Amino acid sequence: MRYLSGEEAEEAMNFMDKAIHAALGHSTCLRLKCGSVIVNGKKIIGYGYNSPPADKESQRRCSLPKEIYHKKVTDKTCCVHAEQRAMIDALKNNPEKIKGSRLYFIMLGEDGNKAYADRPYCTICSKMALDIGISEFVLWHKDGICAYGTEEYNELSFGFGR
Numbered sequence: 001m002r003y004l005s006g007e008e009a010e011e012a013m014n015f016m017d018k019a020i021h022a023a024l025g026h027s028t029c030l031r032l033k034c035g036s037v038i039v040n041g042k043k044i045i046g047y048g049y050n051s052p053p054a055d056k057e058s059q060r061r062c063s064l065p066k067e068i069y070h071k072k073v074t075d076k077t078c079c080v081h082a083e084q085r086a087m088i089d090a091l092k093n094n095p096e097k098i099k100g101s102r103l104y105f106i107m108l109g110e111d112g113n114k115a116y117a118d119r120p121y122c123t124i125c126s127k128m129a130l131d132i133g134i135s136e137f138v139l140w141h142k143d144g145i146c147a148y149g150t151e152e153y154n155e156l157s158f159g160f161g162r
Contacts, residue, residue, distance in 0.1 A: 036082035046090025050079040083125040099133035121160035
């Protein structure tokens with residue numbers, strides 16, 4: 001993990017703003033709005049937001065307590081993650097540009113403003129990003145904008161809570 005600074009941090013905040021736009025424009029999650037963009041060079045190659053599968057209300061489960069799910073149900077949210085949607089978008093529209101790309105992710109609080117990310121914890125997204133060749137995850141933490149190598153992000157995700 002490394003904190004970005006200077007021009008690189010400014011550029012990252014610009015891409016975070018694009019992820020915010022994706023979240024505000026499309027996320028229907030009732031708990032937490034999230035957005036993500038995948039960038040290769042300085043070009044966005046994939047956009048994502050969190051919402052139930054196919055944006056279908058019939059698939060919404062936000063009001064159900066997570067405790068009702070069996071332990072084998074590893075992702076207890078009803079939403080497709082913003083990172084997953086951005087990866088799918090990039091795979092559909094720019095598959096040749098994914099290798100070596102960067103994934104930017106942002107969460108919004110209930111007030112619609114940027115919220116700090118926790119440390120890496122989503123093994124679903126980290127495994128998928130590693131598998132398709134994304135090089136880095138970029139998150140906005142309390143201490144600044146952090147870039148994680150995808151292998152490191154995956155290891156940290158599997159170690160969450162230990």
